[in-house]
Amino acid sequence: MTPSLLSLLRKVDTPTVCNAIEVAQGQRGFNRFTRGTMLCSAPEEPAIVGYARTAKIAAVHPPNEPPEVIRTRRMAYYKYMAEPPGPSIAVVEDTDYPECVGAYWGEINTTVHKGFGMSGVLTNGVMRDLGDMPKGFPVIAGSVGPSHGFVHVREIDTPVSIFGLEVCPGDLVHADRHGALVVPEDIIDQLEAAIQNLLSTERIILDAARQPGFDFEAFETAWSAFEKARV
Known part of the structure; x- marks a missing residue:
């Protein structure tokens, strides 16, 4: 992943990346994304x-x-999370799901992981201490709760499942308040161009719809140009 791709991925939301992956693949049907509604500790912050x-x-x-x-x-576990290289994301499956009760992600644990240089967290489990977590370290979680229960680590560096998304160690993950996805390894070198192409294509419709006097005729013209430019 180049520095310019990393910078761009942090600026766009996860739905945009979903669409851009299909642009890079030249077809619809990409499905390595979470299902259902997840919660974000800092929805106003950039994607992780x-x-x-x-x-x-x-x-x-x-x-x-x-x-x-x-x-x-x-x-x-902590030694593993602290290891270079970055950027890295903690992707932690709570095996109690859907009956999760232990908030592993609160003020202390998020501060520790951010101190390791990590970008954020993706989990199907519980978070707490909302408002006290460090800035610049979003947590995308399955729920919010007050207690840590009997929380303990069961496995490290193993495939996990988060809201229907299978994640293996080393997968490139993009996540925000919409959920998360895994970027296919074979299109990483095409992804930056695909995102730029997608954004320029979407502007065909968006720019037209924002003009005064926009009507069906203007929409029909813009949509025709949009369809010619998209996947």
């Missing part, structure tokens, strides 16, 4: 973009392993 660092947690029941095993895995 980065390579997935994955883990699984649970919180409904206390861990049934010895405390030293849980402690060792916890520190291994």
Whole structure:
């Protein structure tokens, strides 16, 4: 991923990237995105973009392993999340879903992960401490709740599932208040041009619709030009 592509991806929303991937693929049908409604801790902030660092947690029941095993895995988790290179995103599956109760993502944990240089979080689990999380580190989560329950790390660096989206370690993820997607590796070098092409194509309709006196005839003309330019 080039610096210019990274900069562009942080400026556009996830629906735009969904559409641009189809432009790059030359067809409709891209489906590596989340399903359902997710919550964002900072909907006004830019999208989070980065390579997935994955883990699984649970919180409904206390861990049934010895405390030293849980402690060792916890520190291994933090070491893994802190490793270069970036940009990176914590993608953490709560295996209690849809009965998640433990807010793993609050003021302390988000501040720690941001300190590691990570870009944000994608999880099907719970977040809390809204208003106290650090700026510039959005959390895209499944729910909001007050308690951490018995939250503990179960697995590290393993494939995870977030709202129907399968994410493997190292996948390039784009996420915002709309949800998240995984960028196909084979179109990454085409994605910047595809986004620019998509934005210019959309302006054909948007610019026309914003003009005074816009009517069906003007729409029909603009739509004809739009269809010729799009996938």
